[in-house]
Every structure is written in C-alpha cells, then in structure tokens.
Amino acid sequence: TFVWNTMIRGSQKNQDPIKTLILFYRMRAENIQPDNFTYPFVVRACADLQDLCRGKWVHGQLMKTCLETDIYVATNLIELYVSCGDVRVAQRVFDEMPVRDTISWTAIMSGYVNQYDSDMKMAQQIFDEMPIRDVVAWNTMIAGYVKIGNMEVARTLFDRSPTKDLLTYNTLLGGYAKYCETEVVLRFFEAMPERDVVSWNSVIGGFVQNKRVNEAMSFFHRMQIENVKPNMVTLVGVLSACAQVGALDTGRWIHWYIEKNKVSLN
C-alpha cells in the first residue's frame, strides 16, 4: 500500500488526475487495500475532473471502510462537493465529522463563499463559530466580502485580522483594483510590505480595466526593474490592454518577449 500511495502522490504532483484514478483502480484490481492516505488523492482527482458521479461512488467506498470520517479524507470530500456546486452535501459531510480542525472549518466556509451565489451570511456564521481562526480563515472571509463587492466590510476585517500575510494584502488589493479608483489601488500597493507577481498583476489589471494602457505598460516595465518575473496572467492582461487600444506594435513586442523569455505557458 505504501508503494502505491507513493505512486499516486507522484501522479498528483504531475497534475494527472486520470493517472491517479488508473492507479487507484489497478490497486483495487490487485486486492490492495487503499487506506486513509490513498483516498485524499483519489477524491481530489475526482474534483479536478469535475466528476461528481465517480466522487459519489468513491464516497460510497469510503463509507464501507469507515474511512469517511478521517479528517483529511472528509475535508477533501467537502472540497469535492463544493467544487461540483453541492454545498448542501458538503455541509452534511462536515456535520458528520467527529473531529474537525481549522482546515475543515475553513473548507466548508470557503464553500459558501465560492458557490455561485456567495452566501456570506452562512460564511460569517461559520467564521464566528469556529474555535480557532488562523490567517487563512481571515483571508477567506476578506475574499468573500471582496467577491460580493462589499469593500467596507472587507477593509474592516482586514484591519481587524491579527496577522496578515501576502495573500491578505493581495486579496484586498484585488478588490480595490476591481472596484476602486486607480489612486486608491496605488496608495495601497505602495504601502504593502511585500509584493509578488500577483500584486503586480492586480494593479496592471486595474489599469487595463480603466483603459489606462500606458500606465499598465509602465508598471509592466517597472515590475521587471524590480526583478518580479511576469507570468501568463501578466501577459494576458497587458496583451488585452494592447488589443483594446489597437497597440499593435506593443503587442508584437510582448509576443517577442514571450518567446525570448520562454514564459511558462499554460
């Protein structure tokens, strides 16, 4: 079983959910018992494939073997149902867990945040109920209020969060970029203690949204001066800026840039 688990782990690292499932079926065919270390990968593979039917079947297998209450397995089941749009079943899995940790609390909370029509009342209720709130839990709530466009509450939570990491800042920055004037975005951006490529992408995205193509380009240059490597999201943003104003020459330059720097594609 250990050897199989190691192979399955490799297939997930390679982002190959089909291979994960094949290994899982071969394992069963050879009468090797999958254990609580095997199933999180299998459930995750179903989620990646958006294969709810297979996920339900795997869930059934789990109930037979009484592994469904394992904290890692159950949290992955929550994510599976959430990603397939069924928060109700996710909630049921959560309710039936005998032991929960901060990650499982955050997973179900994030389910309400990320469902099609974000239910921030439920999310807030869970947030208030959970015994321990770490930085990820705070970030998830901030992201939720950003998502529904409530920047006031998002900002309040940001100010109240006891510890902040780069994602905390990026989450609020992304909200400003989406809903607020460029000046607000820039002021927040400059005040951030650290910035990564996502921070830059948000700001550039904000410029693009406001059709301020020159500023988008100047930030594109500035990020390189500050040794932050553009990724695909950066380039898509900048290219769409070029397309908007028909800046064919700049577009060509970026095309050239992509080939020159071999930006990892996806």
Place this chain on the structure above:
RNA sequence: UAGGUUCCUA
C-alpha cells in the same frame, strides 16, 4: 506519503 485563502483572456 495527504487537505483550506489572492491575480485570469471578447
């Protein structure tokens, strides 16, 4: 050996 949060193309 495994699980939760940020940037995404008309």
